[in-house]
Amino acid sequence: AQSVTQLDSQVPVFEEAPVELRCNYSSSVSVYLFWYVQYPNQGLQLLLKYLSGSTLVKGINGFEAEFNKSQTSFHLRKPSVHISDTAEYFCAVSDLGAGNQFYFGTGTSLTVIP
Amino acid sequence: ETGVTQTPRHLVMGMTNKKSLKCEQHLGHNAMYWYKQSAKKPLELMFVYSLEERVENNSVPSRFSPECPNSSHLFLHLHTLQPEDSALYLCASSHLAEAGELFFGEGSRLTVL
Numbered sequence: 001a002q003s004v005t006q007l008d009s010q011v012p013v014f015e016e017a018p019v020e021l022r023c024n025y026s027s028s029v030s031v032y033l034f035w036y037v038q039y040p041n042q043g044l045q046l047l048l049k050y051l052s053g054s055t056l057v058k059g060i061n062g063f064e065a066e067f068n069k070s071q072t073s074f075h076l077r078k079p080s081v082h083i084s085d086t087a088e089y090f091c092a093v094s095d096l097g098a099g100n101q102f103y104f105g106t107g108t109s110l111t112v113i114p
Numbered sequence: 115e116t117g118v119t120q121t122p123r124h125l126v127m128g129m130t131n132k133k134s135l136k137c138e139q140h141l142g143h144n145a146m147y148w149y150k151q152s153a154k155k156p157l158e159l160m161f162v163y164s165l166e167e168r169v170e171n172n173s174v175p176s177r178f179s180p181e182c183p184n185s186s187h188l189f190l191h192l193h194t195l196q197p198e199d200s201a202l203y204l205c206a207s208s209h210l211a212e213a214g215e216l217f218f219g220e221g222s223r224l225t226v227l
Contacts, residue, residue: 092216107154
């Protein structure tokens with residue numbers, strides 16, 4: 001089974017500053033990688049996903065992530081955050097060889113300070 | 115409108131009650147999931163239904179009982195729950211034939227007194 005590590009449980013950042021949320025996973029076998037965002041009192045929404053091809057993936061709301069196979073990482077970045085980006089962010093890995101199983105990290109709470 | 119609808123959004127129940135959570139997806143997906151979300155823990159997969167057959171239960175206590183009558187509907191029946199079962203219960207769906215993501219509902223916030 002995979003494990004997903006999000007090292008930072010809380011990340012405060014000033015508005016318009018850049019941010020990086022880190023994600024590492026346990027195995028380098030073929031996986032699909034995802035970042036989800038959860039706003040208060042809502043379910044999870046997909047930000048972006050890596051399936052294959054270019055290692056730099058662009059998502060919604062100006063977010064992007066880079067897949068690094070050698071470091072088994074999939075860090076999420078945004079060059080300039082907005083107040084509305086305040087939310088919980090989850091990294092997930094799908095090991096499709098095991099019946100469409102998804103593994104989630106513990107989440108990173110991003111707080112954007114005005 | 116996310117395409118996955120969960121009801122009720124909030125539920126308070128005593129330990130001796132019986133209640134059910136409902137999930138409906140309008141996306142034509144063929145797999146549905148129940149996840150439990152507790153504070154500061156990874157999402158816990160409880161049940162997976164693939165083509166309406168259960169494929170995973172992850173040793174979930176028997177006080178949680180899933181039901182999937184068709185590919186669009188999923189239920190989680192609850193009885194004699196414990197206070198530690200209080201959590202946000204998320205339903206999700208996906209399409210098995212595609213390299214696709216999970217689509218989540220907004221969750222049912224359960225409080226067990």
